[in-house]
Amino acid sequence: MSKLQRKGARRIADISIDCLESLNRGEIETANLVEWLAVDQRLLLEHMLQQNGRIHYLQPILLLLDQLQKPTINSINETIGRALFDLITQHGDHTFLTIISNHAADLVRCWAAYTVGDDKQLEIKELLLSIRPFAADRHFGVREISWMAIRNRIVLDLDRSITGLSLWTMEKDENLRRFASESTRPRGVWCKHIDRLKQEPSLALPILEPLKSDPSKYVRDSVGNWLNDASKSQPGFVRTLCHRWEEESDTKETKYIIRKALRTIAK
Known part of the structure; x- marks a missing residue:
């Protein structure tokens, strides 16, 4: 069996020494969340920079990491990515x-996603185009980081973001369809809430409607969670929408979404 399989x-504690060393050297991807949490990002950063002749980038980033009040895997990930953006910009x-965006290590690609997301020169349409490769990445961790990397930009330009992301709901790639839903969840996970969508969830109907009977469970889970988020502030909207979907779409996929959407209301 290959390392990727x-x-x-x-x-x-059960990760072998050889496997952990390979992860920290950036030679292989993490296989699950346990490995993702086990990687020493400082060590991985040092190896990656050394291998690519950018070791002079290391100390400025480590100084920023040392200043973190709550160094979690996500805060470390984000700090490295945004610091790399500054260094890449400063040095042209x-x-x-390109190198880190295509790196073998999924955590390095996560840093690249934050680097792309930190480019304030990009309009939201350009930003969505730039984040697409990360939203469609083969690795779960990169896909999760990709929407977190531009979540604040989506909030600041919500109307145009919804317009752009509504087109993603037609993509063949389930990862892109899922990104459209997950990135706009009113309450989300590990991120700030989108107050406007908590109060006006109907704004996101251009994203939700095309996904109401999506063939992918990965997408359906996100849509169901999106509506469950909305039900905590606008239960009437969610009940009405689910009732309409039930009448319009008599499929097992829609029924699955409705059950997830109404789970908080049903308690």
């Missing part, structure tokens, strides 16, 4: 963004 350990080192 392994299932991954159930506990950090745009080829390095």
Whole structure:
């Protein structure tokens, strides 16, 4: 079995020394969340920069990491990504963004997603285009980080973001369809809420409507969770929408979404 096919350990303590060393050197991807949490991002950063002749980037980033009041895996990930953007910009080192965007290690690609998301020069249409490769990444971690990397920009330009993301609901790639829903969840996970969508969830109907009977469980889970988020502030909207969907779309996929959407209301 190849390293990419392994299932991954159930506990950090069960990860082999050889596997952990390979992860920290950026030679392989993490196989599951346990491995993702086990990677020493500082060590991975050092190896990656050394391998690519950018070791002079290390100390400025480490100084920023040392200043973190709550160094979680997500805050470390974001800090490294945004610091890399500043360094790439300062040195005109745009080829390095290409290198990290295509790196073998999923966590390095996560840093690249934050680097792309930190480019304030990009309009939301350009930003969505730039984040697409990360939203469609083969690795779950990169896909999750991709929407978090531009979540604040989506909030600041919500109307145009919804318009752009509504087109993603027609994509063949389920990861892109899922991104459209997950990135706009009113309450979301590990991120700030979108107050406007908490109060006006109907604004996101151009995203939700095309996904009401999506063939992918990955997408259906996100849509169901989106509506469950909305039900906590606008239960009437969610009840009405689910009732209409029930009448319009008599499929097992829609029924699945409705059950997830109404789970808080049903308690």
